Amino acid sequence: MTSSTPWQQRLSTGTEDIQDEVVRWYRETPYGKAYVPHMIWGTLQTEAYARVILRRVVEFLGVPDDVPAGVAKRMERQRVLYDGEHRYDVVIGEQGLYTNVGGGPVMREQMERLLRDIDLPSLGLGILPAAAEYDVVPMPGFNMREGRVDYELVSCGVDITDGEELALHHKAFDAVSAAAAYGDSAKDLIGKALAFWSKE
Known part of the structure; x- marks a missing residue:
């Protein structure tokens, strides 16, 4: 099954x-995967980066402005990285290291x-070279x-629960994961991006 909900409806009370809701998902899900080609995965975002992202969401969609509260919740969700009870395999596109969020x-x-x-x-963090x-x-x-794939599109969030569709997403994740750089190779790509932004 596939369902979609417009962002204006999902964010009708703001971002918090x-x-x-996402904090609860993460607490209840001991293992997850994410493919993020053009930005930094939310659970690894710094407070400053998250503030810019949520500010853009509020201004673009015209939803209630509670950015500080939304950022605080996004930071809260990151606790799962340190509690010893969760595991996440994440592939970030190299472009995500260069997409300008906040300068x-x-x-x-x-x-x-x-x-x-x-x-x-x-964390199993891979960087997919450009x-x-x-x-x-x-x-x-x-x-x-477990049992679900989530997409964030321009106008809505899409949730997929059909078993055959989930299997295709696992296959797709395996493909990008197999092509991604890990360990020292991933650090080298991030280090190059750090050097780039240090010139700014």
């Missing part, structure tokens, strides 16, 4: 409630955060948890 200082801090957390036991060849057509990012 939906971030609180040089914000991006430098964000790259430093990735380098700091890449070796967490709870020129990597992989065995699936280019696609938007998605988050996977």
Whole structure:
């Protein structure tokens, strides 16, 4: 089954409630996967980076402005990285290291955060090189948890629960994961991005 809900409806009370919902999902889901081609995965975002993202959401969609509360909830959700009870496999596109969110200082801090957390036991973080060849057509990012895939589109959030569709998403994630750089190779790509943003 596939369902979609417009963002104006999901964010009708602002960003805090939906971030609180995501906090609950993460607490209840011991293992998840995410493919994020053009930005930094929310659970690894710095406070400054998250503030810019949620500010853009509020202004673009014209929903109630509770950005500080939404950012606080996004930071709360990151506790799952440190509690020893969760595991996440995440592939970030190399482009995500260069998508300008807030300018040089914000991006430098964000790259430093990735380098700091890449070796967490709870995290399998891969960077998909911009020129990597992989065995699936280019696609938007998605988050996977038990029995569900979530997409964030321009106008709505899409949830997929059909078993055959979930299997295709696992296959797609395996393809990008197989082409991604991990460990020292991933650190090298993040380090290059850090050097780039340090010039800004």
